[in-house]
Amino acid sequence: MTGSILxxxxxxxxxxxxxxxxxxxxxxxxxxxxxxxxxxxxxAEPGTLRFAFPAEAxxxxxxxxxxxRSPGSIEVEVFAEEGLAVEVGAQVRxxxxxxxxxxxxxxxxxxxxxxxxxxxTFPGLRPVLFHSPYEAACWAILSHRTRTSQAATVKRRxxxxxxxxxxxxxxILMSFPAPDVVAGQEVGQGLPEMKxxxxxxxxxxxxxxxxxxxxxxxxxxxxxLRWLQRLPGIGPFSAQLILIRGAGHPDVFxxxxxxxxxxxxxxxDLPLAPxxxxxxxxxxxxxxxxxxxxxxxxxxxxxxxxxxxxxxx
Numbered sequence: 001m002t003g004s005i006l007x008x009x010x011x012x013x014x015x016x017x018x019x020x021x022x023x024x025x026x027x028x029x030x031x032x033x034x035x036x037x038x039x040x041x042x043x044a045e046p047g048t049l050r051f052a053f054p055a056e057a058x059x060x061x062x063x064x065x066x067x068x069r070s071p072g073s074i075e076v077e078v079f080a081e082e083g084l085a086v087e088v089g090a091q092v093r094x095x096x097x098x099x100x101x102x103x104x105x106x107x108x109x110x111x112x113x114x115x116x117x118x119x120x121t122f123p124g125l126r127p128v129l130f131h132s133p134y135e136a137a138c139w140a141i142l143s144h145r146t147r148t149s150q151a152a153t154v155k156r157r158x159x160x161x162x163x164x165x166x167x168x169x170x171x172i173l174m175s176f177p178a179p180d181v182v183a184g185q186e187v188g189q190g191l192p193e194m195k196x197x198x199x200x201x202x203x204x205x206x207x208x209x210x211x212x213x214x215x216x217x218x219x220x221x222x223x224x225l226r227w228l229q230r231l232p233g234i235g236p237f238s239a240q241l242i243l244i245r246g247a248g249h250p251d252v253f254x255x256x257x258x259x260x261x262x263x264x265x266x267x268x269d270l271p272l273a274p275x276x277x278x279x280x281x282x283x284x285x286x287x288x289x290x291x292x293x294x295x296x297x298x299x300x301x302x303x304x305x306x307x308x309x310x311x312x313x
Contacts, residue, residue, distance in 0.1 A: 020102025
């Protein structure tokens with residue numbers, strides 16, 4: 001554990017409007033079950049979701065408590081230095097995908113019965129992201145050719161040994177280590193040397209601002225994916241993960257995700273459809289292809305419990 005418990009003297013409460021259906025309880029349930037998040041405690045306090053993470057604006061460790069007071073807004077209590085409150089609020093918005101106007105998402109269900117079923121099964125569920133593209137990239141490295149459960153154990157260990165405990169309104173949460181810590185030599189001890197080197201490369205890229213979420217989302221998708229694949233160990237699958245589940249781009253079809261392809265073939269009853277046909281089929285999901293893909297994976301994984309023991313690309 002790096003340092004004593006971080007207790008921020010300043011707290012700021014932000015009221016953030018939400019456009020379109022959103023249910024915070026669905027996000028809490030997802031984090032509770034999703035092993036890569038390492039948040040089995042997410043549902044410990046009904047109606048409140050607490051986070052601790054390195055803020056992208058300078059990588060200071062901060063906390064946030066999120067509550068949904070009405071269907072059209074969330075309340076974010078920020079535990080950070082006063083000057084960081086707005087940036088932390090924006091990062092929380094992105095983590096919960098409420099930075100995207102979701103009004104049009106319902107319309108896709110009127111044109112696609114599969115999407116309509118997903119929306120009815122998971123009303124108000126939006127993609128829940130890693131805290132940053134940096135953390136998503138670290139997960140991509142840790143989970144490469146490793147069982148999800150094993151990678152989650154390593155990620156949790158890194159947070160406990162090298163992260164920072166943050167007091168988030170009376171609850172102590174571990175924040176994932178900041179890039180300057182991961183860039184050092186100690187974090188790589190116990191890991192295969194190649195993974196340690198790749199983690200350091202990701203951390204240095206984050207320190208240099210090369211994994212900034214806003215920058216990645218502003219780029220044309222093909223350019224952003226090529227940019228990410230310049231990082232050691234980041235191939236097409238991992239680049240899509242970082243852009244979708246790290247930066248929060250709402251309209252990317254994860255063409256290199258085999259389990260999504262399996263879920264699509266089952267949902268659309270197209271057992272022999274090649275990947276190209278599936279990508280063409282996803283055009284009707286625009287501009288929410290990332291969201292529909294997330295819902296399909298969520299539907300498949302938490303019915304089959306694959307996420308607990310699958311191998312990741």
